[in-house]
Amino acid sequence: MPLDPVTLAVIQAGLQQVCDEMDLSFSRAAFSPVIAEADDRSDGIYSASDGSLIAQGSRGLPVFVGVMQFSTRTIIERIAAGETEPPDEGDIYIVNDPYLGGTHLMDVRFAMPFYRGGRLVCWLSNTGHWPDTGGAVPGGFSASAISAEQEGLRLPPVKLFRKGVMNRDIWQIVCSNIRVSEQRIGDVKAQAGALMVGAERLAALMDRYGDATVEQAIAEMRALAARQMRAMIALVPDGRYEAQAFVDSDGVVDRPLTIALAVTKRGDGLEFDFAGSSPPCMGPMNSVRATTLSSVYLAMRHIFPDVPISAGAFDPLHVTGVAGTFLDASYPRPVSGCAAEVSQRIAEAVFAAMVQALPDRVTAAPAGTSGNFGLGGHDPATGADYVMYQISGGGYGGNADHDGLSNGCSTIGISKAPPVEIMEQKFPVLYRRYALHEGSGGAGRHRGGFGLDYEIELLRGEARASFVMDHGRFGPQGVEGGWDGALNRVEVIREGEVWVPPHLSKAQDIPLKPGDRVRVRTPGGGGYGPPSARDPAAVAEDVRLGRYSPLDAERLWGWQA
Template identity: 75%
Template sequence: MQIDPITLSVIQSGLQQVCDEMDLSFSRAAFSPVIAEANDRSDGIYSAVDGALIAQGSTGLPVFVGTMQYSTRVLIEMIAAGTAAAPQPGDIYIVNDPYLGGTHLMDVRFAMPVYRNGRIFCWLSNTGHWPDTGGAVPGGFSASATSVEQEGLRLPPVRLFKQGVLDPEIYAIICSNIRVSEQRIGDVKAQAAALLVGEKRLERLLDRYGDAVVEAAIEELRLRASQQMRANIRLIPEGVYRSVAYIDSDGVVNEPLEIRLSIAAKNDKLTFDFTGSSEPCRGPMNSVLATTLSSVYLAMRHIFPDVPISAGAFEPLDVIRPEGTFLDAQYPRPVSGCAAEVSQRIAEAVFAALVEALPDRVTASPAGSSGNFALGGFDPERGQGYVMYQISGGGYGGNANHDGLANGCSTIGISKAPPVEIMEQQYPVLYHRYALREGSGGAGYHRGGFGLDYEIELRRGDATASFVMDHGRFGPPGALGGRDGRVNRVIVARDGVAMEPEHLSKAQDIPLKPGDRVRVQTPGGGGYGDPLRRDPAAVARDVRLERYTAGEALDLFGVVVSDAGVLNEPATDAARAGQGEA
């Protein structure tokens, strides 16, 4: 069926609008700040045949672009095989099993079939980060976990809603295995309501144009996304590009993990090979296959953002399954760090491999950590327990056109940190500091953006703190001569005595009492290009704004800035060796 360009464009925008409204509905109705304020969620439309992505909300987390497609396909296969219950109209499945196309256990997916004339036309699915799914520590980020059972409740695909009615028995099982369960009903109903909103909006589109026309448009959009990605790939000179990215440790064994990547560019196809990467690790920094695939996809989306989000955009990207490495975790390997941390190291490896081939499109490495900080305890003033989950931004890498963005969201998503006022209102904490981490960006022709510096005090009751972060040992790498951004730092002050965790930015079950504080300084982005080529006026401006000292301007950029702010010519090597802060 031939579809005219105007109709095709309208249907494409209509499908996108369906997903955007699901996103908005989910956030507006959710109880948990991590969903309602931080937008740690995503919604999409998927093929009834193979689960292929049709459209995804523009404000959803990019890391879910591949995992939700993968999990929908697995659900369809399990239904066909009889290992999952066959659906009826109004049924909504719940699943968070990482090995069935998920991420970590806290990312809980709902999936609902949309029926037209007695057949499933497509699937609607969404993912929301629940603040807790049980396990050894509040929030699920167990830095010392050695099996997935220690991380929380693992759910295979089961029908939580049957013909539109919440199954009280399944819901009771879930609530009996998680903390602050009385709050989950708000997130559950919000997640289900978002799918129902999507169903109504999609039905309007189908009623307007007809099922056959919309189906033909979906196929055409998939084909065009594939063609557009292939056209972009042809910009990459044929050859093999290599890189290595490092993870600080797995949280149990205090040794770095390696992601070794080679990308073969040939004609209009890229082949990604992770052979030589570290073996499966004991701690929670393993990645399941779905997350590894999705990390590659989102990295290429960063490089070629003009390609529409569709399964067709992934077809020219061939990822060789990294069997025998920590990037293809098998049960019962722990995986709480896969979505928020390992995924960003994978994307970092893709950027590092392709920056020389596409210097005008690829940036230096961003902060690359979601800064997962969970605080769980009992609030005596309110007489109830709580689980607080804090994510944070960091610096973006510099690029060919400008400096990196300061305090940007993580590579894998557009989640933002919840407002300080909301966090202080909901939890017994006080923020003493919430500011840019000046000077944390790597020096370069275009410097990296700055990270975040915040400090939280526990006001009342006892609590335990847990962290699963990264880039505490190695800062985000610079590119094309740029310097690395500063490393992540976590400082815990108990009874006035400050300490840093053994694994730097990974720890769990740190006991806190009122007055104890936690300070987190997130990484700055890597610098892009030779720092000695940076515009001296830009260096002077950074000094004037107290982003760098005059001494740092001299050491990092070779520029002498006087106390009066007068800019001199870039320093020579001899002057740099013999002159201190001007």
């Protein structure tokens, strides 16, 4: 007998609250600014049988929505095959292997079995972006890597905690292979603690409503999410919608990579066919299959945000044609740009295809880069080494109703740039500039939002900088006659000389001395609709606020003062 709607809604909200509390605990207890301030993490509950998603925190990164269910499934399958130790209560597995249902090496996943009366009910899992996992460059974003070993330490699923006690042998192996290892224990305890909070809250929920009722609700939630996604898909006119998106380069070979996509409405489902995309590349802009699938899921979450987060929402979405392309990387292909950059190009391709079918629901392309900037060195003032990781926002695309948001978070998540004050406190840097990248929004009836313009100066010691960004060659796509957003721009100023990376927004191991600076201007969003249809009063207001110069306004919109 189905649960009554009120009970189902209450339990669904309760499961969501469990995940939200895990997210909050993780961020509040973490040491690294990228987790504690930027919230580059996610927590969820996953099926004991196949790892499928049951619930995920509302403030977690959307790209992890699909990925963690694949990594949890991998753990379950490896346990069944005898390749990984079976679980006991209090165990926590650690894994960051991208090829086992992951993203890139810096996204480290923990998974803990949840038991009731000696019976495995589900898995609790979370992912946190560690500032460093070893490899050729501080921060792990090696723009020139040609193998996985150059990107850092790769861990299969192993027990970091056994019955609640840390496995010191595993931890010593980790610490021996990463930079600033003495600082990671704070993040590890925060990540494990978040899972323990989740176990406590989930136990309380099941105590209140009964195990059978909660498990019945979970099954009905999945079926309901599938029905809701199919109801949304019914709004899509029958047909085939084709689009392309481009990665600037792979960081090694200076030519673009193509994401070719055809979306076909088939009955009550959608097929996403990536046949014709570029083959695997030499550099780190390959994507593993789990991230590719998750990128499609998160793009559809952007389009249909009211569908609940559950594996059922993914059931009507079918991804094909990735085999043999750079969207289905296998070992030893490097993948550091996988989750942070390629995933956003995949989402952009989905938006560009779906806007043809649903122009009133889908936006022009957002900035589509996480702006990965790693800086590592030694601070003589503190006598300690450091690894700084900076992410940055960009403009959102315009849509049928209004202009795009300025300096929004990346497509793949809701992470925010760490506060300038925190970064200056923890690292030997000074932010000389932190402002909107004015004029960067693509022209249109509704223009794109603006990116970010920041400049960082190294104050003391020597350091090495690395970048893995994108949209330096192709701006975010405008739609319905709108113009593309402005390009991503990276400049390194050393002894008064300005240097631009040959790959535009990808470079590694750039030496910096005190007084050297790095300036980054992130992309604006694409414009929506023809620029000639924009309200002249809106153009005048942008000019009054200094967002566009009078000359640019005249060039883009034909505006006259």
